[in-house]
Amino acid sequence: MTTVISNPADGGAVPPAPRQSRKLPGWSKGLIWVAAVIAALSVASYMTGVAQLTATGTIQTALVLAIPILLAALGGLWAERAGVINIGLEGMMIMGTWGAAWAGYQWGPWVAVLAAAAFGAIGGLVHAVATVTFGVNHIVSGVAINLLGAGLTKYLSTLLFQPVSNNPRESPPVEKFDTYSMQPLSDWLADLENMQRVGLSDVAGVLRGLVTGISPLTMLALLLVPVSYLVLWRSRFGLRLRSCGENPTAAESLGVNVYLHKYFAVIISGALAGIGGAALLLTPGVHPGYLEGQTGGRGYIGLAAMIFGNWRPTGLLGGSALFGYADGLQLRSGGSTVMALFYAAVLVLFAGAVALVFMRKYFAAGITLLGAAVLYFIYWSVDEMPSQLSTYLPHMVTLVVLAVAAQRLRPPAANGDEYRRGRGH
Amino acid sequence: MKLNLRSVVLPPVLAIAFAALLCGLALLVSGANPLTAFGTMVAEVGEGTAAVDIINGGATYYLIALAVAIGFQMKLFNIGVEGQYRIAAVVAMIVGGAVTLPPGLHALVIMLVAIVAGALYAAIPALLKAYRGVSEVISTIMLNAISLGIVAFLLKPEMFGVLRANSLTTGELPESAHVPGISFGAAGTVFGLGLLSVVAGVGYWVLMNRTRFGFELRASGESATAATAGGVNAKRMIIAAMLLSGAVAGLTALPELLGRDHTFTQNFPQGYGFSGIAIALLGRNHAGGIAFGALLWAFLDRSALALDNIGVPKEIVTIMQGAIVLSVVVAYEIVRRMQLAAEQRKVGQQLGTTSPPDDAAAGGKDQPAATSAGGGAA
Numbered sequence: 001m002t003t004v005i006s007n008p009a010d011g012g013a014v015p016p017a018p019r020q021s022r023k024l025p026g027w028s029k030g031l032i033w034v035a036a037v038i039a040a041l042s043v044a045s046y047m048t049g050v051a052q053l054t055a056t057g058t059i060q061t062a063l064v065l066a067i068p069i070l071l072a073a074l075g076g077l078w079a080e081r082a083g084v085i086n087i088g089l090e091g092m093m094i095m096g097t098w099g100a101a102w103a104g105y106q107w108g109p110w111v112a113v114l115a116a117a118a119f120g121a122i123g124g125l126v127h128a129v130a131t132v133t134f135g136v137n138h139i140v141s142g143v144a145i146n147l148l149g150a151g152l153t154k155y156l157s158t159l160l161f162q163p164v165s166n167n168p169r170e171s172p173p174v175e176k177f178d179t180y181s182m183q184p185l186s187d188w189l190a191d192l193e194n195m196q197r198v199g200l201s202d203v204a205g206v207l208r209g210l211v212t213g214i215s216p217l218t219m220l221a222l223l224l225v226p227v228s229y230l231v232l233w234r235s236r237f238g239l240r241l242r243s244c245g246e247n248p249t250a251a252e253s254l255g256v257n258v259y260l261h262k263y264f265a266v267i268i269s270g271a272l273a274g275i276g277g278a279a280l281l282l283t284p285g286v287h288p289g290y291l292e293g294q295t296g297g298r299g300y301i302g303l304a305a306m307i308f309g310n311w312r313p314t315g316l317l318g319g320s321a322l323f324g325y326a327d328g329l330q331l332r333s334g335g336s337t338v339m340a341l342f343y344a345a346v347l348v349l350f351a352g353a354v355a356l357v358f359m360r361k362y363f364a365a366g367i368t369l370l371g372a373a374v375l376y377f378i379y380w381s382v383d384e385m386p387s388q389l390s391t392y393l394p395h396m397v398t399l400v401v402l403a404v405a406a407q408r409l410r411p412p413a414a415n416g417d418e419y420r421r422g423r424g425h
Numbered sequence: 426m427k428l429n430l431r432s433v434v435l436p437p438v439l440a441i442a443f444a445a446l447l448c449g450l451a452l453l454v455s456g457a458n459p460l461t462a463f464g465t466m467v468a469e470v471g472e473g474t475a476a477v478d479i480i481n482g483g484a485t486y487y488l489i490a491l492a493v494a495i496g497f498q499m500k501l502f503n504i505g506v507e508g509q510y511r512i513a514a515v516v517a518m519i520v521g522g523a524v525t526l527p528p529g530l531h532a533l534v535i536m537l538v539a540i541v542a543g544a545l546y547a548a549i550p551a552l553l554k555a556y557r558g559v560s561e562v563i564s565t566i567m568l569n570a571i572s573l574g575i576v577a578f579l580l581k582p583e584m585f586g587v588l589r590a591n592s593l594t595t596g597e598l599p600e601s602a603h604v605p606g607i608s609f610g611a612a613g614t615v616f617g618l619g620l621l622s623v624v625a626g627v628g629y630w631v632l633m634n635r636t637r638f639g640f641e642l643r644a645s646g647e648s649a650t651a652a653t654a655g656g657v658n659a660k661r662m663i664i665a666a667m668l669l670s671g672a673v674a675g676l677t678a679l680p681e682l683l684g685r686d687h688t689f690t691q692n693f694p695q696g697y698g699f700s701g702i703a704i705a706l707l708g709r710n711h712a713g714g715i716a717f718g719a720l721l722w723a724f725l726d727r728s729a730l731a732l733d734n735i736g737v738p739k740e741i742v743t744i745m746q747g748a749i750v751l752s753v754v755v756a757y758e759i760v761r762r763m764q765l766a767a768e769q770r771k772v773g774q775q776l777g778t779t780s781p782p783d784d785a786a787a788g789g790k791d792q793p794a795a796t797s798a799g800g801g802a803a
Binding site: 126130134135136140141143144145146148150155158159300304386389391407 | 455549553558560564567569571574577581699702703706742743747751755758759762
């Protein structure tokens with residue numbers, strides 16, 4: 001299929017096709033993608049007159065919305081690299097949100113983050129006991145944890161929040177993190193954005209969104225991406241952990257304690273999902289406290305972002321950014337802006353088709369061109385996406401992306417398999 | 426699997442004991458006497474319409490759990506029954522309100538529309554799985570979310586929505602589409618379409634145990650490679666199982682809608698799908714086991730209402746349900762391992778060696794479908 005929309009912003013995660021000679025290093029591919037996406041967005045915002053596409057506000061909202069997804073995705077990465085499928089991310093995230101609210105309204109945001117991590121880790125521990133020790137099917141255990149997480153938090157809210165907030169579905173207001181901006185860069189970029197030059201102002205808007213009004217938790221989350229990469233791919237511990245996900249029997253034969261590594265990975269995974277829940281709660285500008293159903297399936301989307309990112313840190317960063325952006329855009333400006341995004345997608349597809357023609361992949365180019373034509377027809381015939389449907393834009397994007405890219409992805413080889421010590425053949 | 430006392434009786438007993446212990450602990454922590462609480466819940470069954478409510482709830486749960494079990498039989502995780510039943514309910518009610526037909530036929534048409542709509546919505550993950558290799562777990566989770574949007578979109582006043590008592594509905598069904606129930610006077614009315622779950626249960630048993638399709642389905646679940654070698658078309662089986670699952674899921678809401686509500690409202694209960702998954706696990710994909718699970722679930726739901734009277738938040742029931750599911754799957758896994766070890770000992774004795782035999786003795790055993798590690802989704 002098309003190589004084009006398979007993995008935007010996924011630097012080198014996809015192994016190159018055998019006959020394709022590799023001229024560029026992986027990271028430069030990622031930069032090219034980022035540049036291409038920003039270029040497409042700025043052209044689209046100029047052509048359609050929708051300035052929101054690259055406005056600072058949109059990018060800021062996108063970043064805020066992307067962080068919980070990013071943390072959940074990182075959680076998924078840790079668990080699945082050790083060979084444990086974690087559908088329970090959603091439940092762990094719910095527990096994290098509740099823990100953050102409970103600790104947060106009493107002792108402030110930093111304690112809230114710790115409590116969220118602890119609550120999420122408890123969920124991870126249950127998942128590890130069920131899947132690693134008892135060999136229960138990973139998806140079954142995950143579904144049970146999602147049920148349990150939702151039930152436990154409902155129960156605890158009625159017990160502990162209702163006396164204070166007079167509402168069994170809400171917590172008392174929680175103190176949020178302060179936000180910081182990178183000065184004077186932020187103001188300087190604001191001047192640039194206000195000049196309203198095509199291209200330049202768009203880049204400035206995007207950059208300004210990324211350096212303005214950042215909470216410490218956002219910085220922490222972004223920092224955890226390279227940290228996860230270094231731990232998992234550049235340390236002895238990480239190599240062992242990943243070997244448990246690729247071939248646990250081989251790892252065992254080399255003296256790795258597979259159970260221990262899996263336990264560790266799944267508990268970390270739960271803690272990360274829990275912090276993701278805290279991020280949902282502690283960022284300014286959202287609901288004042290915990291609200292039942294606040295996570296709204298973001299744990300699942302995090303998992304999808306990770307799959308989309310081919311079980312790689314850089315890839316899942318791209319996936320989270322895409323979901324955050326789609327969500328932020330529809331939240332800030334609704335249906336008509338979403339259609340402008342279709343226009344941008346048409347541009348990206350068209351550019352991709354041209355690139356494919358140069359690579360002499362004529363069939364793929366044809367399919368890409370056809371996709372672009374269909375999208376353009378939708379853009380041309382529909383004025384505004386109904387708000388009821390545009391809310392679920394990230395989910396639709398996930399489906400389309402998976403349909404295009406699923407066969408190019410490579411999960412850890414022993415992902416989801418039951419492992420028992422001493423049972424290797 | 427050879428049926429013996431240990432494999433049939435022990436797991437449920439273990440699971441129920443463990444779940445009761447866990448819930449008892451939770452009750453103690455919240456400052457209530459567990460015995461009083463359990464007693465109150467059991468006593469509630471005799472009150473008012475509770476018994477009939479439990480049967481009605483159980484019938485609904487049974488349908489959706491069967492839908493999940495069809496997928497589970499071949500290790501397909503149709504998490505999407507939630508979305509499938511909602512889409513099917515809305516579409517069926519809209520069509521049902523738009524056509525004029527004689528009584529009987531009208532309800533039948535509505536049921537057919539629901540079946541088709543549920544199956545079509547399940548076709549998306551089925552095709553994605555068969556032709557693009559997309560994990561059905563992720564795609565159905567996404568489709569569940571999207572279904573909320575589609576339902577809200579269809580219920581818009583500009584589309585098919587009718588505003589009634591501050592909530593958007595699909596409009597009232599004409600009299601000819603109503604399905605009468607079996608009245609027990611003051612004790613309530615059992616939905617007429619509750620019989621549908623009996624029919625579906627029998628059909629499910631026959632399909633799984635007495636037809637070639639059912640055999641191929643279960644064979645694909647036990648070992649996809651062996652089934653393929655035996656001439657089973659894997660893609661066809663995936664699509665057939667998902668469509669069937671979606672079709673049964675589509676029926677879920679109808680006993681309630683045609684028997685009592687006669688309209689689909691915005692706040693029609695959500696979450697039947699996830700209960701269905703839990704119940705299918707609880708019932709181990711057996712028609713009888715699922716029936717027990719569905720009634721247990723409905724009992725917990727209904728009798729929880731009485732807990733508020735003795736000062737226990739009724740949300741504790743959700744914890745109970747989660748704990749039961751987790752205990753059941755763990756208990757079956759423990760018993761499976763015990764049996765495996767016992768079998769190995771037996772083989773060892775027969776061979777006259779004391780050393781544990783190789784895995785050939787263990788590898789040939791069949792495993793319970795839902796707990797053995799399934800080939801990777803996600």
